[in-house]
Amino acid sequence: xxxxxxxxxTIIFILFSTIDLKVNAFLFDYLxxxxxxxxxxxxxxxRNPQKINSFFGAYIGFMIDLHQNIFFGLHASLFTLTIxxxxxxxxxxxxxxALQITIAFSFFVGFFVGFxxxxxxxMNFQYLVVFLSFFFAFISYLLIPSIGKFLIQKTNI
Amino acid sequence: xxRLPDKSSRFILISVFVFCSSFLxxxxxxxxxxxxxxFYNSSxxxxxxxxxxxIFSPIYNSVSSIVNSRNIKEENEELKAELNYQLIKNYIxxxxxxxxxxxxxxxxxxEKINSVxxxxxxxxxxxxxxxxxxxxxxxLRPEIDDDVNSFKxxxxxxxxxxxxxxxxxxxxxxxxxxxxDHIIPIQDENNFYCEAKGLGVxxxxxxxxxxxxxxxxxxxxxxxxxxxxxxxxxxxxxxGNISEIKELSDREVxxxxxxxxxxxxxxxxxxxx
Numbered sequence: 001x002x003x004x005x006x007x008x009x010t011i012i013f014i015l016f017s018t019i020d021l022k023v024n025a026f027l028f029d030y031l032x033x034x035x036x037x038x039x040x041x042x043x044x045x046x047r048n049p050q051k052i053n054s055f056f057g058a059y060i061g062f063m064i065d066l067h068q069n070i071f072f073g074l075h076a077s078l079f080t081l082t083i084x085x086x087x088x089x090x091x092x093x094x095x096x097x098a099l100q101i102t103i104a105f106s107f108f109v110g111f112f113v114g115f116x117x118x119x120x121x122x123m124n125f126q127y128l129v130v131f132l133s134f135f136f137a138f139i140s141y142l143l144i145p146s147i148g149k150f151l152i153q154k155t156n157i
Numbered sequence: 158x159x160r161l162p163d164k165s166s167r168f169i170l171i172s173v174f175v176f177c178s179s180f181l182x183x184x185x186x187x188x189x190x191x192x193x194x195x196f197y198n199s200s201x202x203x204x205x206x207x208x209x210x211x212i213f214s215p216i217y218n219s220v221s222s223i224v225n226s227r228n229i230k231e232e233n234e235e236l237k238a239e240l241n242y243q244l245i246k247n248y249i250x251x252x253x254x255x256x257x258x259x260x261x262x263x264x265x266x267x268e269k270i271n272s273v274x275x276x277x278x279x280x281x282x283x284x285x286x287x288x289x290x291x292x293x294x295x296x297l298r299p300e301i302d303d304d305v306n307s308f309k310x311x312x313x314x315x316x317x318x319x320x321x322x323x324x325x326x327x328x329x330x331x332x333x334x335x336x337x338d339h340i341i342p343i344q345d346e347n348n349f350y351c352e353a354k355g356l357g358v359x360x361x362x363x364x365x366x367x368x369x370x371x372x373x374x375x376x377x378x379x380x381x382x383x384x385x386x387x388x389x390x391x392x393x394x395x396x397g398n399i400s401e402i403k404e405l406s407d408r409e410v411x412x413x414x415x416x417x418x419x420x421x422x423x424x425x426x427x428x429x430x
Contacts, residue, residue: 049162054173061177066197072190073180080174087170090162119185
């Protein structure tokens, strides 16, 4: 990956993270957590696993941890784990239809939200948040491929 | 064992995950990376505050000051136009006779000034020609959606300026009293009547008097009023004063009258319907 692409993707992920924070402030009352950043990473990793590897996932994860001021390594661990799972099941996922991919990534989001909630809101963990976030992720991922294609159309990713 | 799309080995994938997890554990359990997070937060806050104070605030302030000054300028223009309009209305109130269309019609209700006055703004006024030459014309645009026909009286806050010539709905020409082609019937306070022509000099009109008619009681600063004859100008409105008396011959004198109303005093005029 070129340095310019690296910087560009970093900015894009930080922007997605900012959007997530803003949207979450609004959706908090409805027990939903948006995860555009995570879904975008899933999309990129599945689209080009050679370039979006575990090192990149760790780097972006650490950046988002710093940006969101949460436990250092939380996003990095979950991003690398996701990339690990996608790499391990890459050829299996390739056989999935778009709907199945959406459902699979929405399950990933469910796990991601659950894990984050356990660490960040241990006393207020609610299964309903995981459940509703799954559906929100399902809807969100209908848009992510289009947005992702638009954002990386001028890169070689 | 599943086949990987990436050339990197499983070992690297798993070791990176373990590495990140160990970071998470250390931070979660011992708060090890607090200094790094604090440094990042303080740096980002500093950059935000610095960029806001040094870059964005000055730009915002300069842009907003430009917008504000433009608004103030527009507001100032509106207030100036309104002030001029009020001055013209005041002039009409203090010179009620100006709303008499001519000597044969009765008094118009002074309370309905708005219905007899069409506010107009100067579109073009060739000031060079006004000062150098004898053609004194102004092009004006009515401020309200109303037709301005020919032969209407044009006034400003100082008095009668001239009369209108219709061009189209949005534009009309005004011939000033001082234009050499303009004639206005005037009279003095002793009921002496004459037809004053434009002198072609700013604010000047003249009357040629035949002394054989037995009238010779003229003096400088003598007041002249509109006579209302001709049916265009109202009767009894002060037009100006004699500024000079020239002897043309033994039997004839020329009275040069300085007009009260200066067309250069404002860009705002009123047309009496």
